[in-house]
Amino acid sequence: MFGKLKEKLRGFTKSVGDQIEEKTTPLDKSEDEITEEISPQESPAQENKKSLGFAQKAKALVFEREFIITESDIEDSLWELEMALIESDIALSVSEKIVSDVKNELVASRRKIGSNITSIVEDALKKSIYEVMSANVFDFDEFIDAHDKPVHIVFIGINGTGKTTTISKLAKRLKDKGKSVVIAAGDTFRAGAIDQIAIHAENLGVKLIKHQPGGDPAAVVYDAIQYAKAHNTDVVLSDTAGRMHTNVNLMSQLEKICRVSSPDLIVFVDEAVAGNDAVERAKQFNETVPIDGSILTKTDADSKGGAAISIAYITGKPILFLGIGQGYDDLQKFDPKWFVDQLFN
Ligand SMILES: Nc1nc2c(ncn2[C@@H]2O[C@H](COP(=O)(O)OP(=O)(O)OP(=O)(O)O)[C@@H](O)[C@H]2O)c(=O)[nH]1
Numbered sequence: 001m002f003g004k005l006k007e008k009l010r011g012f013t014k015s016v017g018d019q020i021e022e023k024t025t026p027l028d029k030s031e032d033e034i035t036e037e038i039s040p041q042e043s044p045a046q047e048n049k050k051s052l053g054f055a056q057k058a059k060a061l062v063f064e065r066e067f068i069i070t071e072s073d074i075e076d077s078l079w080e081l082e083m084a085l086i087e088s089d090i091a092l093s094v095s096e097k098i099v100s101d102v103k104n105e106l107v108a109s110r111r112k113i114g115s116n117i118t119s120i121v122e123d124a125l126k127k128s129i130y131e132v133m134s135a136n137v138f139d140f141d142e143f144i145d146a147h148d149k150p151v152h153i154v155f156i157g158i159n160g161t162g163k164t165t166t167i168s169k170l171a172k173r174l175k176d177k178g179k180s181v182v183i184a185a186g187d188t189f190r191a192g193a194i195d196q197i198a199i200h201a202e203n204l205g206v207k208l209i210k211h212q213p214g215g216d217p218a219a220v221v222y223d224a225i226q227y228a229k230a231h232n233t234d235v236v237l238s239d240t241a242g243r244m245h246t247n248v249n250l251m252s253q254l255e256k257i258c259r260v261s262s263p264d265l266i267v268f269v270d271e272a273v274a275g276n277d278a279v280e281r282a283k284q285f286n287e288t289v290p291i292d293g294s295i296l297t298k299t300d301a302d303s304k305g306g307a308a309i310s311i312a313y314i315t316g317k318p319i320l321f322l323g324i325g326q327g328y329d330d331l332q333k334f335d336p337k338w339f340v341d342q343l344f345n
Pocket residue numbers: 157158159160161162163164165166187190193240241242243297298299300301322323324325326330
């Protein structure tokens with residue numbers, strides 16, 4: 001998973017590690033002189049001039065068996081890192097944040113000579129990516145357990161991203177955890193959509209509420225909630241038709257579905273392979289109906305990984321699950337620590 005991003009991150013840690021290790025040769029300077037050079041007290045103009053001169057030395061400062069990483073040691077690699085992050089579909093603002101975090105973590109820090117530089121650099125990167133991904137962490141299972149029944153969840157997104165498949169996977173997951181589930185066949189728009197979800201419901205032994213094709217999706221969702229209330233069902237999963245975020249009519253219909261049914265969670269579903277487009281769409285859907293989180297599908301395909309890193313940070317809403325294949329069990333609960341470990345293992 002995310003092979004290309006992994007490769008680029010590995011390239012960065014190795015290149016910084018090699019650069020710094022090369023430069024850890026002792027300098028004939030006192031600690032005071034070094035401290036003065038690292039944090040000059042002069043005006044910004046003088047400071048700039050001095051740090052340029054300092055950069056030209058291209059040498060890490062070494063004393064008492066310790067060295068200090070200077071900005072000049074890693075500026076080329078930081079630039080390469082930023083390019084690699086952007087090429088991996090990480091949004092520009094997020095790439096800049098990661099680069100700035102890594103720089104702040106490393107520059108002017110003292111390290112023992114002989115320390116494993118690559119692992120120091122890797123730790124700085126891990127820490128930053130972990131922080132970016134930990135925006136509003138949310139435990140789906142705890143939410144379902146704690147919430148009044150029925151918990152109503154609506155799934156939204158553009159065409160073909162995996163909403164219906166994800167609903168089936170979640171229905172299976174909830175059933176496996178002992179929860180009762182009803183699915184609302186809220187995609188009355190696309191030919192074959194009701195039959196598609198009916199097959200999943202039958203395979204999984206889950207109740208489906210459906211109307212005729214072309215019917216009002218808000219009415220289907222309403223009926224599913226009434227059914228759940230009458231039968232003490234734990235969770236209602238509402239499918240919706242795929243729609244482009246730019247289609248004003250379909251977006252107002254989505255707003256109506258959400259207004260009428262007041263979902264407990266609105267989940268945006270998109271493909272990890274869509275990269276920055278998915279992040280942009282999440283932002284736009286979020287403007288029409290406030291999303292509570294995202295699910296990224298098709299992470300088993302050749303995705304660069306950037307969307308997963310950007311989407312939570314940009315929307316300020318957590319990633320709940322990742323789709324990792326086409327089978328009912330191919331759903332991975334999202335955990336930032338697990339994600340970061342995946343990137344660096
Ligand atoms: N490889 C892979 N394929 C997936 C994943 N999730 C969904 N798919 C496939 O993506 C295709 C579209 O999935 P659907 O669930 O029909 O997508 P949708 O968003 O409901 O599509 P519309 O209803 O047309 O908007 C199907 O072939 C799914 O099997 C995933 O995590 N990995």
